[in-house]
Amino acid sequence: MNDLARGAAVPDLAPQELRILVAVEEEQGFTAAAARLGTTQSAVSHAVRGCERKLGAVLFDRGRHGARPTEAGARAVAYARRILRLLGAMGPEVRAAGLADGAGEVAGTLRIAAFRSVAAHLLPPVLAALAARHPRLTAQVRIVREVGRGTAGEVADGRADLGLATLDAGGPPAVPGLVAVRLFEESYALVHPDGHPAPRGLPLVDWDENCGSYTRSWWDRQDWIPPATIDVEDDTVAVSLVSQGLGMAIMPRTALLGAPAGLAVTDLGPQPPSRYVGYVTTPELAGTAAVRALIRELRSAPLPEGLAAA
Incomplete structure (x- = not known):
């Protein structure tokens, strides 16, 4: 049993890794995801493999059809979207809280x-x-x-x-x-x-x-x-x-x-x-x-x- 299976802490995924997971799921392939993100197919593939190592699960089925999320992958992408949404909300929320009356627009x-x-x-x-x-x-x-x-x-x-x-x-x-x-x-x-x-x-x-x-x-x-x-x-x-x-x-x-x-x-x-x-x-x-x-x-x-x- 590896450390992840024993419940050890999962290494953090960087925001760019989360964006890559979402792009691969939405574009249904590594090449299309790379084009959307302005990077290379090999960089996307490397990032997905890194995410899979960190999370301890296969996230996408690869084949001639492209890339389709596994059950674990669908769960990971859902979390990725929610985390990215919170990261996007953090700036406006913090700026509003920093105003004198705490009630920014x-x-x-x-x-x-x-x-x-x-x-x-x-x-x-x-x-x-x-x-x-x-x-x-x-x-x-x-x-x-x-x-x-x-x-x-x-x-x-x-x-x-x-x-x-x-x-x-x-x-x-x-x-x-x-x-x-x-x-x-x-x-x-x-x-x-x-x-x-x-x-x-x-x-x-x-x-x-x-x-x-x-x-x-x-x-x-x-x-x-x-x-x-x-x-x-x-x-x-x-x-x-x-x-x-x-x-x-x-x-x-x-x-x-x-x-x-x-x-x-x-x-x-x-x-x-x-x-x-x-x-x-x-x-x-x-x-x-x-x-x-x-x-x-x-x-x-x-x-x-x-x-x-x-």
Whole structure:
């Protein structure tokens, strides 16, 4: 058993080594990573081998396909992104703390991952308020489908500073190690063509993000819901298909905001399924000025009609 396997301290990786790991993973090869970083392929290869020796694990599978991260490599790259993000935040944070009042202007870039409906209906007023209060803070918003690890995975892997995510009632975040805070609860409703006499008898239009653990137990108890006749990837497409008379759908309230004309929304009874929507971030980024500023705006923003604060 070597020293690393016995739990000995791992030699530090330099910031440039971290940048190389990220570049190799994103470019899927040593040559492309070298071109991106302005160095040579041999220098990148040497650096990756050095990282593997220090960490005691093979980080990339090499082959004709290029370089693909192993499970250990994916973990290492996620940590590398998060560490590099903190290094980037350190300068502005320290300068702000060094001012007389300790409240310098928040500047830089804030990376947000959000699923489509909450990005469309919750984020615009939040970002408008953030821009008015902190004009030198730039927001980058990426739309991420809320399936699998979803927006929480983007945060855990270092691709986003904060994610707007669906949260299970009372449970931990979908990805361990993150800070998760609820913002609001939204119920599900039946959407169908307006004026239809028996909407529950219509074919079902469903979409991939629809049935999480928060709705599954309710869904399983409903003997009137047929198998889906149409499955789509996007909730807006599902709503559009329903508006064309192709069936009914069971949707969360945010997905129905701004729905086209010709639709009716019917409650699902006294105890409809619901889900919580909130934000996730890492413990270390939760204390940075940019993320704190965004959280303040998220918590103070008025909710769209039909949503209840958590």
